[in-house]
Amino acid sequence: xxxxxxxxxxxxxxxxxxxxxxxxxxxxxxxxxxxxxxxxxxxxxxxxxxxxxxxxxxxxxxxxxxxxxxxxxxxxxxxxxxxxxxxxxxxxxxxxxxxxxxxxxxxxxxxxxxxxxxxxxxxxxxxxxxxxxxxxxxxxxxxxxxxxxxxxxxxxxxxxxxxxxxxxxxxxxxxxxxxxxxxxxxxxxxxxxxxxxxxxxxxxxxxxxxxxxxxxxxxxxxxxxxxxxxxxxxxxxxxxxxxxxxxxxxxxxxxxxxxxxxxxxxxxxxxxxxxxxxxxxxxxxxxxxxxxxxxxxxxxxxxxxxxxxxxxxxxxxxxxxxxxxxxxxxxxxxxxxxxxxxxxxxxxxxxxxxxxxxxxxxxxxxxxxxxxxxxxxxxxxxxxxxxxxxxxxxxxxxxxxxxxxxxxxxxxxxxxx
Numbered sequence: 015x016x017x018x019x020x021x022x023x024x025x026x027x028x029x030x031x032x033x034x035x036x037x038x039x040x041x042x043x044x045x046x047x048x049x050x051x052x053x054x055x056x057x058x059x060x061x062x063x064x065x066x067x068x069x070x071x072x073x074x075x076x077x078x079x080x081x082x083x084x085x086x087x088x089x090x091x092x093x094x095x096x097x098x099x100x101x102x103x104x105x106x107x108x109x110x111x112x113x114x115x116x117x118x119x120x121x122x123x124x125x126x127x128x129x130x131x132x133x134x135x136x137x138x139x140x141x142x143x144x145x146x147x148x149x150x151x152x153x154x155x156x157x158x159x160x161x162x163x164x165x166x167x168x169x170x171x172x173x174x175x176x177x178x179x180x181x182x183x184x185x186x187x188x189x190x191x192x193x194x195x196x197x198x199x200x201x202x203x204x205x206x207x208x209x210x211x212x213x214x215x216x217x218x219x220x221x222x223x224x225x226x227x228x229x230x231x232x233x234x235x236x237x238x239x240x241x242x243x244x245x246x247x248x249x250x251x252x253x254x255x256x257x258x259x260x261x262x263x264x265x266x267x268x269x270x271x272x273x274x275x276x277x278x279x280x281x282x283x284x285x286x287x288x289x290x291x292x293x294x295x296x297x298x299x300x301x302x303x304x305x306x307x308x309x310x311x312x313x314x315x316x317x318x319x320x321x322x323x324x325x326x327x328x329x330x331x332x333x334x335x336x337x338x339x340x341x342x343x344x345x346x347x348x349x350x351x352x353x354x355x356x357x358x359x360x361x362x363x364x365x366x367x368x369x370x371x372x373x374x375x376x377x378x379x380x381x382x383x384x385x386x387x388x389x390x391x392x393x394x395x396x397x398x399x400x401x402x403x404x405x406x407x408x409x410x411x412x413x414x415x416x417x418x419x420x421x422x423x424x425x426x427x428x429x430x431x
Contacts, residue, residue, distance in 0.1 A: 015134070017041040018057070019091075020050045020079070021066035026093055029115060030064070033123050039130070047075055054079075057086045060137055062130070064089045064113070067106075080108050087133045089113050094417075103418065114417035125417065127240075131266060135212060138305035180230075181221045183339040188328035192219075195325045200226040205283070206296045207319055210327030213376030216298030219327060220261035223296060228256055239263030242272040244279050247293060257294050264298045265315055266307060273314045280317050297322075330380075334372045337380070338365050344384050345396075357388045359395045367398040371405070386415045 017034065021027055022045045034041045039062075044050040050063070057063070063079065063086050070076050080088055090109040094116050105112040113129055116122045184193050199206055200223055208219050217236065224234040237247070239262055247260055262268070268276070276295075283293070297318055304312055330337075345360045368380065375383075387396055387404045404415060 015039050015060040015062070016057070017062045017064065017130075018050060018053060019043045019064040019066075020047065020069065021045065021064075021091070023066060023068055023093065026066055026068075026091070026115065029093075029119075029122060030126075032119070033126050047073055050079070054086070059086065060134075062087045062089060062133055064091050067092045076106055077108065080106075087111065087137075089129065091115055093117075116417070123240075127267070134266075135300075135303065138302055179222060180225045181218045182215065183336045183343060185339055186328075186333045186335040188332035189336055192325065192328060193222075196223055196226055199223060199323045199325060202323065204294065205280075205318060205322040206294060207322035207324045208296065208298045208327060209301060209324060210298070211329045211376055212300045212303075213378035214298075214300075214327040214329075215377040216264065216327070217261060218377075219325065220259070220296045220298070223325075224259040227259060227294075232256055232258060235260040237262060239267035239272060240269055242268070242275060244275040247279070257292060259294045259296060261296045261298075264300060264303075265311065266300065266303045268311060268314075270308075270310060273311050277314050277317065280314075280321060283321060330375045330377070331373045334369055337369045337372050337375075340377070340380060341365055341368050341384060344381055345388070348385060348388050352388075355388050356392050356394055357396050360384075361395060361397050363398040364396055364401050367401055390415065390418065 017039050019027075019030055019041065021030075021043065027043050027045075030041070031043065042053070044053075047069075054063070065076060065079050065088065067076070067090050076090065087110050089111040090106050091113045092103060092115065094114060103114065111129055111133065113125060116125065179193060182189065182193070184190055196219070206220075206223060208216055210216060210219075220236075221234050224230065224232070235247070235258060237243075237260060242262065247258075262276070279295075283295075295318075299315070304315065307315065341360065342365075348355065349357075368375070368383075383401055383405050384396075387400045390404070391400045393400065
């Protein structure tokens with residue numbers, strides 16, 4: 015996979031070079047349209063073309079690039095301009111993706127990597143659909159007899175007893191089962207592998223594990239997966255008289271350097287397997303994301319799984335009962351963190367709307383919809399119609415909405431992407 019960028023803006027070029035340096039994907043920056051056009055026929059479906067919309071005023075070449083790059087992923091880029099009103103930002107109708115490049119380096123990096131992940135994931139989904147369609151079309155495969163399993167009735171006696179959670183919202187049977195898993199996991203000291211759908215609350219599960227293990231007497235160590243310092247992890251564990259729990263982030267976020275260092279660390283953990291480990295590494299993994307990991311990362315993932323206990327975060331399709339609790343918690347947290355927001359009430363109709371969409375949502379999407387509606391809706395009451403206005407789940411629309419909310423309402427807020 016490679017990234018091809020067309021821009022004549024030195025600031026954009028410098029920013030993207032800094033953000034992509036050290037990334038496993040090769041990137042090329044062009045300041046001439048013809049040079050990029052010559053490269054387009056050689057590109058593959060996994061490649062990405064980023065077009066700086068500032069150039070379109072003179073070149074008017076976006077449509078031509080879109081046609082020529084139809085086999086690739088086309089990203090329309092626009093740097094943040096504080097003098098512009100939010101209504102002046104726009105995404106071309108035929109753009110595959112849109113990137114609002116913030117002047118804040120952390121925001122810019124977060125948005126860029128989220129976008130690259132979305133592109134890779136969409137490609138993986140496309141490949142999976144093609145494989146599924148191919149399998150269906152193969153009429154020569156003899157059907158195997160289907161053995162029906164006995165149905166298990168989910169009644170009160172068959173469910174694990176409800177467990178009080180600190181970070182997770184646990185009401186649905188699926189989440190009660192996850193809490194039972196977490197309780198078992200924390201009885202042993204080892205690596206922990208958390209699998210879940212894209213957008214699941216991986217970090218909250220890691221925090222729940224840490225709480226179950228030590229009551230948060232030792233805070234969960236959360237590292238930047240793109241800049242992991244293994245020596246610092248070792249030093250932290252040596253200063254504690256109990257097991258240190260460390261959340262590494264998601265597997266697809268780990269770069270080549272971090273993966274190699276963590277591989278060495280895992281070897282040390284394997285060598286000391288007979289003794290009680292001082293560090294428990296927790297890694298999140300998005301289902302099917304191994305489709306776009308490289309060989310080194312897959313090898314690391316396999317090694318990690320062998321050393322780990324695992325937990326599966328249930329999808330939202332199994333968690334309708336949790337929607338109301340999660341939505342109210344997000345709303346309250348937003349109100350406390352940003353009291354300048356006008357919204358004061360989340361109506362019952364709004365909650366019912368979210369519950370009706372539970373099969374289409376994930377945790378991150380639910381947070382985004384409420385957060386963006388609160389940030390960009392200048393009303394005291396958040397209604398069903400308001401949530402509908404901000405529930406477009408296309409990557410382009412969501413990215414633009416989130417970016418505008420960040421720049422307008424959360425400027426300077428640490429962690430706002």
